[in-house]
Amino acid sequence: MLLLTCPYCGVTAEETEFHPGGQAHIERKAGTEHSDAEFEEYLFLRNNPKGVHLERWRHQYGCGKWFNVARDTRTLEVYGSYEIEAKEPPQEIKDRIAQRLAETGLPEKTVN
Ligand SMILES: [Zn+2]
Numbered sequence: 001m002l003l004l005t006c007p008y009c010g011v012t013a014e015e016t017e018f019h020p021g022g023q024a025h026i027e028r029k030a031g032t033e034h035s036d037a038e039f040e041e042y043l044f045l046r047n048n049p050k051g052v053h054l055e056r057w058r059h060q061y062g063c064g065k066w067f068n069v070a071r072d073t074r075t076l077e078v079y080g081s082y083e084i085e086a087k088e089p090p091q092e093i094k095d096r097i098a099q100r101l102a103e104t105g106l107p108e109k110t111v112n
């Protein structure tokens with residue numbers, strides 16, 4: 001069971017209070033300036049790493065807002081959550097990931 005914290009309302013709850021939304025930080029590739037292959041990649045292809053994953057979650061039974069979570073799919077350890085508008089995790093979460101990987105000796109990912 002994952003324990004997630006909503007960065008907007010501050011509630012920490014089990015994952016059943018939230019709804020997963022897949023990979024975070026996907027660049028939208030729609031419109032005439034992008035090829036069909038780029039649009040297909042944007043629409044259908046997602047990373048499914050065995051390791052550190054940045055993903056979107058919605059506080060479904062709370063404030064209803066979307067946010068991002070950094071967690072490890074091998075250990076289910078949650079490194080932290082942050083606002084949906086962020087382009088990447090805040091430095092404190094990056095530092096926490098680096099520290100845990102150094103402690104465990106695990107690579108960031110073993111499968112992408
Ligand atoms: Zn919330």
